[in-house]
Structures are given as structure tokens and as C-alpha cells.
């Protein structure tokens with residue numbers, strides 16, 4: 001008996017980002033509101049991080065609500081009907097429920113039910129990871145149109161007395177619609193991990209420790225200098241590899257959109273990449289703070305609002321964070 005040959009799917013040769021949407025926490029929280037319990041100052045935070053205010057959501061708004069708002073804007077601008085979206089990926093580390101995923105609920109809320117839907121946890125690299133997945137899944141024919149969202153409400157996982165990271169963090173969501181393209185719109189992703197440095201940034205306790213009364217509510221902590229050095233040295237190399245993988249140089253870029261972790265890291269990247277003056281650098285951290293998986297799409301959204309002429313240009317984006325994990329790729333801006 002001859003075995004039947006399985007059918008395999010094949011998708012389009014290329015994909016691109018069609019549109020972008022964003023939602024930020026509604027409250028602008030200035031440094032002065034946070035400095036008391038960490039014995040810090042507005043001046044220290046501005047000098048060391050570039051943050052002036054961070055966006056934080058009220059108690060009645062969840063990460064999933066921010067994700068929904070960002071997704072609706074992206075879909076509306078995409079020209080794609082929500083029912084054509086057959087894949088929804090949400091990058092997040094701050095869903096307050098371990099299951100169900102935010103993605104399944106958001107897919108339903110925006111009219112994309114019954115799209116394949118799942119959340120992905122790659123911290124501040126989550127958006128770059130999710131873009132890589134959407135691009136690959138569309139090109140194999142596993143999906144036609146993808147909604148990719150980075151969504152965080154990090155204020156749910158901060159300890160106001162922690163001076164290692166809490167003052168950096170904000171709330172928001174950024175979303176893109178990705179679909180087939182006649183020309184390449186998402187270059188190969190350079191991505192990876194280093195779990196030997198898992199302790200450098202992440203939650204300070206497990207949920208079971210919290211349940212058993214052995215620990216407080218788990219919150220984010222980091223070894224700031226370890227992460228800073230890793231970001232500046234190793235991540236600049238990854239950014240260069242992403243340019244090589246795309247077959248372009250920094251002179252070809254219209255924009256540079258790094259994870260919004262620290263303005264000094266962003267400046268150091270710009271130096272090491274020898275970015276020409278013409279490349280517009282995303283500096284959304286100043287008023288949004290670090291929003292982990294949401295930071296790159298939020299920064300992209302703001303860049304395109306302030307510089308609409310960048311549309312259609314090349315952007316290098318790089319995410320890096322807890323894991324440790326990293327992901328970088330060159331994309332054509334919507």
C-alpha cells in the first residue's frame with residue numbers, strides 16, 4: 001500500500017507591516033511622584049535614564065484593554081477586515097492571568113475570532129520575536145494576515161520601594177498588522193538567548209512562594225549594571241548583525257528603534273552603529289518609560305506621528321531583556 005503524500009502549504013515570498021496602532025496608560029507620572037520611597041531625585045532619574053514622565057494606566061485598565069485599543073487602531077488603518085486576520089500573537093510578561101491567553105480574548109474583541117491566537121513571553125524582545133513568528137508563519141502559508149501586539153501593564157509588577165527598576169517602568173500597547181507583500185518588508189531576524197544570565201532581570205519571587213506566604217507579591221528586579229553592560233556591548237553587535245542579515249548598512253536606514261530601556265543605552269547604540277545624522281532615533285522613553293514588549297511598537301507609532309515622511313523607509317529595531325533574550329530585524333515602516 002502506498003502512503004498518500006501529505007499536502008504542504010506555501011505562502012507569499014514576502015511580508016510587510018501594513019499599519020500600526022498604539023495605546024498608552026492615560027496618566028503621565030512624573031519622577032517626583034516616585035522618588036520618595038527610593039531615595040532618588042528627578043535630576044538623577046533624568047540624567048541616568050532620560051525619563052521625565054512615564055505613562056501608567058489606572059486601576060480599572062488592564063494590559064488586555066491596552067492591547068485591544070492598540071489592535072483596533074492598527075486594524076482600522078490596515079485596510080484589512082478583522083475577519084481576514086487569522087493569527088494573533090501578543091508579546092507580554094504582565095498578563096494577570098496565566099491562562100487564558102490575552103491573544104484569544106483580544107482576537108474575539110476585535111472581530112478576528114476564530115484566528116489562531118497565543119501569547120509569547122520574551123520580555124523586552126517579545127515584539128521582535130512575535131514579528132519574526134508572524135513573518136515566518138505567513139510565508140509558510142500557515143496564516144494570511146497577522147495581528148502582532150506588544151502589551152504591558154508593568155505598574156502591576158512594580159515595588160515602589162525598589163530602586164533597581166521600578167522607576168523605569170510604564171504601561172502601554174503597540175500593535176501592527178502584518179500581511180503579504182510584493183517586495184521584502186521584514187528582513188531576517190537575529191535572535192537568541194542567554195539563560196545563564198536569567199538572574200540579571202526578572203521577577204524576584206515565584207507565584208507559589210507568594211501563595212505559601214513566603215514572599216510578597218512578585219515584582220520586577222534587575223542588576224542594572226549587568227544589564228546595562230550587556231545591552232551596550234552585546235546588543236550593539238546584534239544590531240549590526242541584523243543590518244548584515246538584511247543586506248543593508250546604517251546609511252540605508254531612515255530610523256533606529258531600539259527597545260526603550262535607557263536613553264544612555266540608546267545614545268551608546270547610535271555611537272557604536274555610527275548612525276548618520278539623517279537616521280531618526282526613537283526616544284519615546286522620555287515620556288513613556290520602559291514598557292517591555294510594548295516599547296518598540298509604541299516608539300514606532302510615535303515616530304511615525306512626528307515624522308510621517310519616514311513611512312516606507314527602513315527601520316532597524318532591536319529588543320532585549322529578561323531571559324536574557326534578544327531579537328533584532330530591519331523592517332519597512334508602514
Ligand SMILES: CC(C)(COP(=O)(O)OP(=O)(O)OC[C@H]1O[C@@H](n2cnc3c(N)ncnc32)[C@H](O)[C@@H]1OP(=O)(O)O)[C@@H](O)C(=O)NCCC(=O)NCCS
Pocket residue numbers: 038039040041044048049124163164165167201222223224225227228231261262265290292320321322
Ligand atoms: C538601572 C540604571 C538606570 C541604574 O543606573 P546606573 O548608572 O547603572 O547606576 P548604578 O547602579 O551604577 O549606581 C550609581 C549610583 O546611583 C545610585 N542609585 C542606584 N539606583 C538609584 C536610584 N534609583 N535613584 C538614585 N540613586 C540610585 C547608586 O547607589 C550609586 O550610588 P554611589 O555612586 O554613591 O554608589 C541602569 O543601570 C540601567 O538603565 N540598566 C539597564 C536597564 C535595562 O536595560 N533594563 C533592561 C530590562 S528591560
